[in-house]
Amino acid sequence: MSLLKFVPIKLTLCLVAGILIGHYFELNVPLPLYISIGFITILGSLLFKGTHRNSISFGVTALLTTLCVGTLSVSLWNPKNQKNHYAHQHIDSESLWKLKIREVLKANSFSDRYIATIISKDDQIVSGKLILNQYRDSSTRKLEVDDALLVFGKPNEIKPPLNQYQFNYKSYLKDLGIYHQLQSNTTNHLVFENSSKTKYGLAASARSTIISKLREADFEEEELSIIQALLLGQRNDISEETYNNYKNAGAVHILAVSGLHVGILLLLLQFLLKPLELLPKGKTIKLLISVLLLWVFALLAGFSASIVRAVTMFSFVAYALYLNRPSNTFNILALSMFTILLIINPMLLFQVGFQMSYAAVIAIAWIYPMLQRLWFPKNKIIRKIWQLLSVSVAAQLGVLPISLFYFHQFPGLFFVSNLLIVPALGLILGLGILTIILGLFDWLPSEFVELYNRLIGIMNSVIEWVAQQEAFIFKNISFDAIQLLLSYGIIIGILILSSRINFKRAALFLGCIMSFQLWTFYKSYQTKSTQALLLAHRTKSSILLHQLGYQLHINTSDSTSASGIVKNYRVAKRIRYIHFSSIQNSYMWKHNKILIIDSLGIYPSGNQDYILLTQSPKINLERLIDSVQPKQIIADGSNYKSYIEHWEKTCAKKKLPFHYTGEKGAYYFE
Numbered sequence: 107m108s109l110l111k112f113v114p115i116k117l118t119l120c121l122v123a124g125i126l127i128g129h130y131f132e133l134n135v136p137l138p139l140y141i142s143i144g145f146i147t148i149l150g151s152l153l154f155k156g157t158h159r160n161s162i163s164f165g166v167t168a169l170l171t172t173l174c175v176g177t178l179s180v181s182l183w184n185p186k187n188q189k190n191h192y193a194h195q196h197i198d199s200e201s202l203w204k205l206k207i208r209e210v211l212k213a214n215s216f217s218d219r220y221i222a223t224i225i226s227k228d229d230q231i232v233s234g235k236l237i238l239n240q241y242r243d244s245s246t247r248k249l250e251v252d253d254a255l256l257v258f259g260k261p262n263e264i265k266p267p268l269n270q271y272q273f274n275y276k277s278y279l280k281d282l283g284i285y286h287q288l289q290s291n292t293t294n295h296l297v298f299e300n301s302s303k304t305k306y307g308l309a310a311s312a313r314s315t316i317i318s319k320l321r322e323a324d325f326e327e328e329e330l331s332i333i334q335a336l337l338l339g340q341r342n343d344i345s346e347e348t349y350n351n352y353k354n355a356g357a358v359h360i361l362a363v364s365g366l367h368v369g370i371l372l373l374l375l376q377f378l379l380k381p382l383e384l385l386p387k388g389k390t391i392k393l394l395i396s397v398l399l400l401w402v403f404a405l406l407a408g409f410s411a412s413i414v415r416a417v418t419m420f421s422f423v424a425y426a427l428y429l430n431r432p433s434n435t436f437n438i439l440a441l442s443m444f445t446i447l448l449i450i451n452p453m454l455l456f457q458v459g460f461q462m463s464y465a466a467v468i469a470i471a472w473i474y475p476m477l478q479r480l481w482f483p484k485n486k487i488i489r490k491i492w493q494l495l496s497v498s499v500a501a502q503l504g505v506l507p508i509s510l511f512y513f514h515q516f517p518g519l520f521f522v523s524n525l526l527i528v529p530a531l532g533l534i535l536g537l538g539i540l541t542i543i544l545g546l547f548d549w550l551p552s553e554f555v556e557l558y559n560r561l562i563g564i565m566n567s568v569i570e571w572v573a574q575q576e577a578f579i580f581k582n583i584s585f586d587a588i589q590l591l592l593s594y595g596i597i598i599g600i601l602i603l604s605s606r607i608n609f610k611r612a613a614l615f616l617g618c619i620m621s622f623q624l625w626t627f628y629k630s631y632q633t634k635s636t637q638a639l640l641l642a643h644r645t646k647s648s649i650l651l652h653q654l655g656y657q658l659h660i661n662t663s664d665s666t667s668a669s670g671i672v673k674n675y676r677v678a679k680r681i682r683y684i685h686f687s688s689i690q691n692s693y694m695w696k697h698n699k700i701l702i703i704d705s706l707g708i709y710p711s712g713n714q715d716y717i718l719l720t721q722s723p724k725i726n727l728e729r730l731i732d733s734v735q736p737k738q739i740i741a742d743g744s745n746y747k748s749y750i751e752h753w754e755k756t757c758a759k760k761k762l763p764f765h766y767t768g769e770k771g772a773y774y775f776e
Contacts, residue, residue, distance in 0.1 A: 238287070243292055332348070
């Protein structure tokens with residue numbers, strides 16, 4: 107089957123290409139706007155002249171127009187391209203900010219965290235979003251969605267990771283249009299009473315009411331947190347242990363209200379509303395009610411990006427079911443993606459959830475029928491098991507490259523957890539919706555609560571058992587962007603080759619395999635020939651990493667604190683062997699002397715190339731510089747901030763380079 111023969115798929119691919127161009131080149135609005143207007147004008151003139159839509163000139167112009175519109179959509183979305191964005195104002199000093207809470211984030215040990223939209227700055231109307239951090243204090247009430255408040259302070263720029271290969275939270279927030287964070291405490295903010303309500307606030311109020319009713323029903327704490335995640339899209343209360351169990355079992359998608367939940371909900375609605383088909387225009391009424399209820403569910407779950415994406419996609423799927431033309435599946439998926447990216451938010455393309463949702467659905471639509479044709483058991487029970495297994499395998503195959511690229515692990519028993527849980531998920535969601543309805547009307551029997559509580563408990567137990575089979579969890583898999591693209595080439599090559607064998611398809615498949623192997627060999631050779639020495643940043647400890655080919659020597663005063671840094675570096679650099687040892691007083695690196703001075707403050711005489719200060723040594727740095735004549739002074743995260751400030755001033759006075767890992771990140775020795 108040639109997918110490129112479908113016009114919506116061609117247009118969607120061009121739109122995606124345009125969004126990628128707009129994202130990586132960060133163009134201002136005028137250039138893509140003028141180019142888009144030009145191509146739209148040309149396209150209109152071709153239509154006016156009666157040019158046939160199947161002609162090459164019309165097709166190429168339509169594709170280029172779509173590409174330019176994709177680039178324009180990113181430029182228009184970019185908050186910094188909007189004239190009234192707060193970034194165009196002077197923000198280097200404290201100001202009075204009027205904010206409205208948009209979303210409640212998961213709190214950390216020190217503060218409650220929120221996404222807030224900006225209404226004004228010093229009585230001047232501005233736009234934008236930022237992260238609001240509120241110190242956790244018993245005297246300060248937690249904020250809720252739609253709360254309006256005044257905060258006096260100076261926004262701080264979101265900092266990039268201080269160690270390479272860590273999760274880049276700054277880049278993640280940038281794709282959400284967030285560039286700064288603001289700190290709130292007990293003295294610098296004022297919350298308004300009776301602030302205006304939006305759809306997000308109404309949804310949050312509805313969720314709060316539902317959660318309070320469920321708490322009154324005496325659900326267990328752990329089970330209640332799972333119910334909130336399954337039905338309301340609230341994962342903030344799930345314990346880290348439970349979340350890791352679901353992740354290791356390959357079932358973490360169950361905890362996020364997304365395509366799986368909305369798809370099951372759509373199937374339930376299709377089943378429950380089937381009697382409507384007996385009425386005149388019954389199928390149309392059924393479609394309208396199904397889509398309406400899906401969007402009510404989206405409202406209830408908070409209109410998060412993942413939920414809006416999933417409901418939009420399955421609204422199109424509901425229309426495809428209404429048409430009852432299976433050949434339109436890929437057209438419908440392409441149209442839903444086109445709509446989401448162009449109208450809702452083009453930056454959703456760069457979110458992992460969006461990528462995995464569409465990869466899974468496309469894989470199911472493509473691979474599942476092929477698996478069913480491969481074997482169709484006569485026994486009804488075996489056939490149902492094979493169908494469930496086929497869906498699970500198809501979805502997992504679709505998201506496997508993305509999962510390896512972002513998470514670097516693969517749950518070998520994913521089919522067990524999905525085979526045991528997914529069939530029951532429809533029942534769990536159905537009973538959950540019934541639980542919410544009964545709870546809201548105070549009609550929830552204690553026996554029903556006990557039944558549902560036990561059902562969630564059994565699901566958690568199954569997931570925990572699968573997650574404990576650590577031999578089947580493959581972790582720390584090195585997988586880069588090139589391997590991601592080539593692996594999808596291999597998967598697509600297998601699929602098109604299995605439908606019809608010819609030379610071109612075989613050449614494509616074998617070419618992708620050979621390219622994947624050659625790239626893997628190249629990266630292996632690159633690792634083998636690499637020698638590197640770097641000082642990583644870690645608060646209250648010192649970590650020096652020395653890579654020698656496949657081996658990584660970690661010199662540290664605290665091996666437990668180095669685990670995260672070592673894991674990220676190991677995966678990125680394809681390290682095979684790791685050795686731990688204590689930090690020495692001095693090292694030689696490519697004919698350069700590195701002297702390490704710790705809390706004892708003892709150092710030998712004689713010239714040194716690099717001075718590494720750790721554990722806040724009480725030294726006269728000016729005298730040290732005069733004595734050993736270093737090329738550079740380096741300080742890691744184990745030093746007091748007051749010492750860092752003093753050393754930085756001394757180095758500036760001596761016109762000597764100073765590198766503090768807490769500000770400039772890890773230091774790579776040349």
